[in-house]
Amino acid sequence: MTDRTPLPPEPSVTRAPRAGVSAAHAESGRAYVFAWLALLALTLLSFGAHFLELGALATAVSLAFAGLKATVVVLVFMHVRQESVSVRTVAGMNVAWVVLLSVGIALDVAAH
């Protein structure tokens, strides 16, 4: 006969406090202002870089500025830093798919 030990009691479902649900997502007002100023500064720098003779690097430089700006928006304005692991995974996959698609097409066109 197997020794049957009683199962522990089911944990009771607890209700979250009614207030402060979104507090976990809080970002300070100062962070938003800094992010905005950074976005404007990066836009100006990208605009200025357009007039430099960068040759083949021009596209990479303009896309690097775009990547930096998108990172600021996603991390600060879209609160990805405060989101759950599942949301951060989905956000990361967005970048992976677009890079994979563009690089794959570029390699294919270059090979033909």
Add this chain to the structure above:
Amino acid sequence: MARGHPNDARLNEPADHFATLAQQEQASHLGMWLFLTSEVLLFGALFGLYTGYRLEYAADFAQAVQHNNIAIGTINTALLVTSSFSAAWAVHSARLGSRRGVVTSLAVTLLLGLGFLVLKLVEYLEHFQAGIYPGALYHSTELPSHGANLFFTLYFFLTGLHALHVVAGLSALAVLAVLGWLGRHTPERHTSLELGVLYWHLVDVIWIFVWPLMYLQK
């Protein structure tokens, strides 16, 4: 008392299939991010097309880009990143319980978004006057190459689809502004505002990549 009224106690209760309000909010955010992913894939396909045609028609693309109005493109970039800031400030104001802050921030966002659309329309009209239309309608004598035709077809498709997203975002934000005016975005519950603003940020992020590809190339 009507469901959704700020004094309605049920507003602070989770739906039946969620154990806690925090769990419900997390699920809402994940759902919104999955929706945003589908949008990224939609635009990603167009960016992929751009990559392919740009490599194949490099000289034609470089020539065609010069025809786009870089001043309008840059001002529109500044307008959209500023609108992202004001939209984020609306969420910040909701957390602080400032109804006026929510409504004012969203009103500023709406004005900036409308400004973006007006400038886009001005740019489209400039193109139409030069015979630059999408696809088979294209009859530019200044840029007669097939590559230029492809560039502007992509330009109209990419920026047109983006403009539709701006219109959708502005419509959602207008509804959220009215709800804000009615005091529906409380410090405890403002998930709808957060989700609407997330969509607006995505519209901004897409433009952040459209701008260099359509205006800053040589």
